[in-house]
Amino acid sequence: AQSVSQHNHHVILSEAASLELGCNYSYGGTVNLFWYVQYPGQHLQLLLKYFSGDPLVKGIKGFEAEFIKSKFSFNLRKPSVQWSDTAEYFCAVNAVRGGATNKLIFGTGTLLAVQP
Amino acid sequence: NAGVTQTPKFQVLKTGQSMTLQCAQDMNHEYMSWYRQDPGMGLRLIHYSVGAGITDQGEVPNGYNVSRSTTEDFPLRLLSAAPSQTSVYFCASSASPGQGGGEQYFGPGTRLTVT
Numbered sequence: 001a002q003s004v005s006q007h008n009h010h011v012i013l014s015e016a017a018s019l020e021l022g023c024n025y026s027y028g029g030t031v032n033l034f035w036y037v038q039y040p041g042q043h044l045q046l047l048l049k050y051f052s053g054d055p056l057v058k059g060i061k062g063f064e065a066e067f068i069k070s071k072f073s074f075n076l077r078k079p080s081v082q083w084s085d086t087a088e089y090f091c092a093v094n095a096v097r098g099g100a101t102n103k104l105i106f107g108t109g110t111l112l113a114v115q116p
Numbered sequence: 117n118a119g120v121t122q123t124p125k126f127q128v129l130k131t132g133q134s135m136t137l138q139c140a141q142d143m144n145h146e147y148m149s150w151y152r153q154d155p156g157m158g159l160r161l162i163h164y165s166v167g168a169g170i171t172d173q174g175e176v177p178n179g180y181n182v183s184r185s186t187t188e189d190f191p192l193r194l195l196s197a198a199p200s201q202t203s204v205y206f207c208a209s210s211a212s213p214g215q216g217g218g219e220q221y222f223g224p225g226t227r228l229t230v231t
Contacts, residue, residue: 006158009156034219034220042224043206043222043224044206044222046219046220092159103149103161103164103174104149104159104161104220105161106151106158106159107158108156108157108158109156109158
């Protein structure tokens with residue numbers, strides 16, 4: 001069965017620090033990969049996604065992620081965080097196969113707190 | 117477009133009561149899903165549907181029923197509420213995975229408390 005691991009459960013950074021959140025998945029076939037963000041009191045919004053092509057994906061608000069197939073990883077990065085990036089971040093994976101059902105499997109989330 | 121809408125926003129139930137969480141989307145998406153979000157556990161898939169009349173179980177289906185009579189609506193029914201069902205419930209919809217990777221659009225959530 002597919003699974004998604006986010007190793008950092010809680011991250012605290014100062015403004016302007018660089019961010020990298022880890023995401024690893026277990027599935028040997030083709031995958032679609034997503035990072036979602038949930039700001040306090042709000043619903044999930046898509047930050048970025050990878051489904052083919054350039055493994056370095058750029059998303060909204062200066063975020064990017066790199067798909068490394070050999071490591072089954074899709075880490076999220078941002079060079080300089082802002083206080084407004086305080087949120088919970090979820091990595092999600094969808095296995096692509098014939099008749100894919102769009103079942104997204106989520107990681108447990110990483111709570112990011114950015115201190116001004 | 118309203119996107120994905122959910123009602124109610126908040127609900128308190130007593131153990132044993134039943135209720136239906138409503139979800140609707142106006143994007144003509146084939147795929148719809150229900151998730152529950154619990155602290156430290158991320159989002160877990162309850163049930164999903166790949167089109168009108170077709171539903172299937174996700175990771176945590178016990179205690180919940182769904183049906184999909186129209187493309188737009190995907191209600192989630194709690195048959196006999198239990199305190200373990202206290203959670204935040206999110207509905208999501210997406211187009212076919214072949215169309216851009218299957219990005220899911222989420223509703224605003226329903227916060228359910230079972231006492």
